Amino acid sequence: MKLILAMIKPNKLDEVHQELTGLGIGGMTALEVKGYGRQKGHTEKYRGAEYQIEFLPKIMILVAVNSDLTEKAVQAIAAAAKTGNIGDGKIFVLSLEEALRIRTGETGPDAI
Amino acid sequence: MKLILAMIKPNKLDEVHQELTGLGIGGMTALEVKGYGRQKGHTEKYRGAEYQIEFLPKIMILVAVNSDLTEKAVQAIAAAAKTGNIGDGKIFVLSLEEALRIRTGETGPDAI
Amino acid sequence: MKLILAMIKPNKLDEVHQELTGLGIGGMTALEVKGYGRQKGHTEKYRGAEYQIEFLPKIMILVAVNSDLTEKAVQAIAAAAKTGNIGDGKIFVLSLEEALRIRTGETGPDAI
Amino acid sequence: MKLNRKNRRPGLGFLKLLCTVYCALFTLLAPALSWAQAQSALDSGDTAWMLVATALVLFMTIPGLALFYGGLVRAKNVLSVLMQCFAITCLVSILWLVGVYSLVFDSGSGFLGGLSKMFLFHIGRTAQNGSIPEALFSMFQMTFAIITPALIIGAFAERMKFSAVLLFTGLWLVLVYAPIAHWVWGPDGWLNQMGALDFAGGMVVHISAGVAGLVSALVLGKRKGYPATPMPPHSMTLCVVGASMLWVGWFGFNAGSALAANGVASAAMVATHIAGAAAALSWMFMEWIKHGKPSVLGIVSGAVAGLALVTPGSGFVGPVGALGMGIVAGIACQWGASSLKRRFGYDDALDAFGVHGVGGFLGVILTGLFASPLLGGFQQGMTFARQLPVQFLGAVATLAYSALGTFIILQGVKALLGLRVNPEEETEGLDVSLHDERGYNF
Amino acid sequence: MKLNRKNRRPGLGFLKLLCTVYCALFTLLAPALSWAQAQSALDSGDTAWMLVATALVLFMTIPGLALFYGGLVRAKNVLSVLMQCFAITCLVSILWLVGVYSLVFDSGSGFLGGLSKMFLFHIGRTAQNGSIPEALFSMFQMTFAIITPALIIGAFAERMKFSAVLLFTGLWLVLVYAPIAHWVWGPDGWLNQMGALDFAGGMVVHISAGVAGLVSALVLGKRKGYPATPMPPHSMTLCVVGASMLWVGWFGFNAGSALAANGVASAAMVATHIAGAAAALSWMFMEWIKHGKPSVLGIVSGAVAGLALVTPGSGFVGPVGALGMGIVAGIACQWGASSLKRRFGYDDALDAFGVHGVGGFLGVILTGLFASPLLGGFQQGMTFARQLPVQFLGAVATLAYSALGTFIILQGVKALLGLRVNPEEETEGLDVSLHDERGYNF
Amino acid sequence: MKLNRKNRRPGLGFLKLLCTVYCALFTLLAPALSWAQAQSALDSGDTAWMLVATALVLFMTIPGLALFYGGLVRAKNVLSVLMQCFAITCLVSILWLVGVYSLVFDSGSGFLGGLSKMFLFHIGRTAQNGSIPEALFSMFQMTFAIITPALIIGAFAERMKFSAVLLFTGLWLVLVYAPIAHWVWGPDGWLNQMGALDFAGGMVVHISAGVAGLVSALVLGKRKGYPATPMPPHSMTLCVVGASMLWVGWFGFNAGSALAANGVASAAMVATHIAGAAAALSWMFMEWIKHGKPSVLGIVSGAVAGLALVTPGSGFVGPVGALGMGIVAGIACQWGASSLKRRFGYDDALDAFGVHGVGGFLGVILTGLFASPLLGGFQQGMTFARQLPVQFLGAVATLAYSALGTFIILQGVKALLGLRVNPEEETEGLDVSLHDERGYNF
Ligand SMILES: Nc1ncnc2c1ncn2[C@@H]1O[C@H](COP(=O)(O)OP(=O)(O)O)[C@@H](O)[C@H]1O
Ligand SMILES: Nc1ncnc2c1ncn2[C@@H]1O[C@H](COP(=O)(O)OP(=O)(O)O)[C@@H](O)[C@H]1O
């Protein structure tokens, strides 16, 4: 099992979500994060004082998948999240040792 | 060492927290996330336009534990978070390579 | 490749960010979390009812780095985030199996 | 407000006959004259003030009270509170027009008014009440009928069905508010006839709503998780804004109850403001002493408590009396909202009873003290021996009637619609479960 | 409200002498008379009310409308809406002083006023309009000129350049608002002369702004992602607060349009309030029936719709007429803001047309019905046969003129500055991209 | 003043002649009598307006200023700002009643008033000030005494102990505000006697508060991390709402200072509004030119600056003068809030000095120009040569006295309680560390 972490542009969540459910992935978790990268941030100004805002709003998605689906899931996310502009984001894959569904107590691949 | 990631229902944080401290686990980190899964979301309506809200509020907990405590911690979380209804959440276990306590510089199991 | 997770004090983000960019690390992701640990929380009182607030605001940073930079990055974060007071936070290191830059499709170390 | 007209004896010397004729004529003409006076006395200044006072009291409910209460609940229930305040405003307005105004202010029996003023028939643009248009008088009083049931919702917040709130409000307005308001303010109301003093609604508004809140809290039961789970206010910022608006609006409430822009209104404004300020400080300092820190929720709750407590006396007490009443308010209502509530364990979520019930009751009694010129008040000729028992009777009567009426109505609504949302809806929050909306989408 | 002054022909036939004497006397007395008129006619009560009414109507735009609209957009655009409302307030105020007041209220032609009142020259502290200072009259009317273009922004929210909004507002005020206001309220405006009834701006404010909104929405095109992407209100809490402030401020708008603190103002206040309440409930219940749940956005939208619809009739219709108009408003404007909009697929983001256009149009027509004493109104001597065609003509004329004017102005602004932000700016949000600020930093 | 009712003894017996003479005399005296009456009679219109103006000025502080300032600080300190505004409101109200009103408005010496009006003794419902009840006059002036120390907190926000704020406010009110207000507005105040023009508080409110703010900022020192760490406003939304409320409330502040509902009040309202609008635009355009983008904080700060600057002149200057003053305000106060502050490196957190100090000072001077009929003002017979030096003297005297007084008081408070929270409390935020509460729990 793998745990996929993807940082994407905020307005891409819906498309990514659709792609993943299209693959039959029935669960995921999303959260709002601030990302720093090559995409330059913006300036905010308050009464003449300038603030360089370097962290931009992104959405991070966590998806636990069975190992065989990993590649497909990663590709699906990448395809849906891509705009071709700087700041499209990154996908990271971690190895997942164990999973457990709280409601049923199922573990391993069944729990995902 | 392991890193436990658990997605639970928002109102279960207190109980899970108590169980874990009961086990002698003295640290954890929690954050608000949005979860998608079997639990169906709800509809929001604004002037006749319907929005299907598929991501529901959940809380994610991160707990770094020593390997020997992992099983106990997972069971404690599962027990405290369980309601038996859909949407109770998932627990994921990752392998933790290194840990460091910033204040003291301690590393490894001592840092947790 | 490694994925570094660091929980730090909220007002330390800027310094940590500077240290990391100083090392040539060009990307990271930050989010607001609530931390529980040795640092005691505070009490909130509303019309005589006391609430013990045990989770304190922290910031969590995620940085994917190439394995050779890991040690330096961890030390940089620790140095910048340290105040010497309880609650300075923890750094966790996970093994990162794969990385992908959505915009270009680059994978592995190139993607970071 | 009473008019003191001194009879002038015109007759002089030996012209008995002339005098008699004069008197006879005066007697004959009196009704016509008084009618003519009523018609001719429209005062644009008084009217201007009452137009504004009406706006101010409406402002107290939407958005004032809505924000004060809305800020105090958890984020998942904020809209349910705003919705209840807004819907109550609308529903009461229509019912008031249809018949409740008539039931309160038309003469009828000592218990309830008649129905000749339904739909404001025959009132139009020209009928007057004192020196202002009667349509305006009706509007002003409507705003009191709006805020009273809106105060109650603080007690049953975060758990009552919206449909049940609507039905309860309608029934309560007709069956509880209308009679009590008629007793106290109706031309032939029995408490009015007995000389009970209630300048701006200590009995009519605060006791009746506070007690209704207590009964609702008892009948509905506690919120899920109360008191173990912390349920801190989701936005103290909104709460402070709401309290500030209540304060400003209260000038319309109390000084507006003079029904004129004059010295009475001004003195009422002074009393109102001083009581609010004194109560805010006394609550704050009490808390500072007891808990070690002064809190924002404390100071604003104190202000509301002082404003509520001084309401029945605002037009009768002097500034020093108001100061005293304010200090009492801060201490007593703090006790009502914390010790008393915890002692008996009911879940009066936002302290409708602790603040308005306790404050209203004490205010009605203390009005019987501080209205006296002996204590700096303006009620000439008042004696404690005569006034205090009347005040006590009024307070107890409104308390008992409101408690009973509320209890019966709640049973009826429960039978018809049910009162509480189900536990899942309560956990999810009323905003999404009842209204398909969320307060914030940041 | 119109003053009908009838010319009296004094001199008759051969009485030269008499005529001469008359003229001489008139000449002699003229200054004294005009002074006496001016001096004696100032009414402090009316002035008090109009000072407040002016404050109330300003309060409707900032912060009322700003919050109502600001709460409805996404968090990334909230400041752009507040900024537009605020800047429009400032810009219109200056233009009003410079010349727009004169163009509207100075006599000129039936189409547009003259320029003798530019910069309020010669008005000072003593000139009067009716029983109030003319400077105050001008201020009161200014607040109407402020809110009208501010209403339009609801239609093109979340996508228009700020510079374009400013230029558009300035041009629209002079080229569209000024003529229409003169037609309806100018001493020699053609619709005024025809006897069109528009107490507080059904044509001048609501039709003109609503239609301008529709045209803007069509010219600018849809927001990126509309209607596929959900764009829920980022803060229904702000939205409710704004709607409540609009309601309270509307008392200044409608009852203030009596220009006096009297029975007319009071009746207008009743009509306004009842229509708002009735429309709120009718929208809410309709939605409850259609969608299964009553919503907060529904009830507050209904209130605004009712207040808008009753505006042209508020000083003419009775409370029962207002009740009827309110019920219609809730149903019709709900249809305008949902079915109609979806049918034609334009993106009137915050329903400026659906609520104000539809409500304003129906309100102007229904005023021609409910103003009649036969239906409880106060317009003595009114006949449907005479009034309804005039109302219809007025509604259609303002609609057509505003549509055309708006279209032309938008083309001009587009040529000069462009209308829309670019897609990246739209995605990032107008707050950061146009103003370098964010609404919230929690 | 008291009402003098003269008993009229009507006709006596058969003395026809006497009666005739009486009638003739009455006719002759009528105008004189009516004049006498006019002086002494309570005017319901003026009273209505002043009741409302009082409410409006209170509304400026809570919630207006509280929100404007609260939105500008970081989220962890929002409640501390709201708490300070609220507590200052309460504390000043009580002190005002106890004796500060008397110190300001009782006659005494040129420097300070007497104590005969303590606790409003002997004022009751009937005493008058001009055409309004004196109790109301006192309430209206109280609201000025409330907002002045509340303005100061902008300078030391986010770092001062709450207990120190309370003690400072009490001392400052008595030792600084009371004398200055007496100088300018007291019946025998020395600046008043010299003919200094300060219609609504340029010296009394804005210079005194602005300078006190500067001194506090210098004495307390910078916030931890200033200016390296960004400290952006946590909610520009609240800030805009607060600024809008300030604007609307300012009508009560300035037009209310006419103490009557008349042409002076109306002209003051026009001047106030135009200056606010002009300054908002001039600040916005300056910023647009200098920084490339117009900002919401810029436009609202400009409005506040314009409203502050025009305050001393609002009742004296014409609309075109107000336009000029507004344009100056936007440019000068922007300079005060950015360049000046950065040049000298003090941390006037929310620009109490930059806006109110700079604006107040310039406003007092410019009043000496634009009040002249030569420049469209209403101050008949004014000469620049006589007025400008007086204005300058007044501005400098209040500046110097406030600076000195503030400095001494701060030293005293520091010795007694300490001024600043400790660094940990500052980092954690004042809300939790001083009040055990948080602004938001979403
Ligand atoms: N090394 C990293 N560790 C963690 N997150 C990263 C890293 N690099 C980039 N990110 C995340 O990916 C986002 C996009 O990266 P960026 O460099 O701006 O654009 P791109 O991926 O198109 O080159 C960032 O905002 C950040 O959230
Ligand atoms: N594959 C997954 N990856 C990441 N998070 C998941 C995954 N599946 C479920 N979750 C999280 O667990 C929560 C509960 O899952 P759900 O399917 O609704 O209920 P249950 O676990 O009771 O079957 C989701 O809201 C989501 O946050």
Ligand SMILES: Nc1ncnc2c1ncn2[C@@H]1O[C@H](COP(=O)(O)OP(=O)(O)O)[C@@H](O)[C@H]1O
């Ligand atoms: N076992 C753990 N798992 C996850 N996060 C932890 C753990 N222990 C500590 N943390 C995080 O580190 C933060 C600081 O820990 P704390 O014990 O308060 O201080 P210190 O690290 O200085 O001893 C906590 O607030 C929490 O966010």
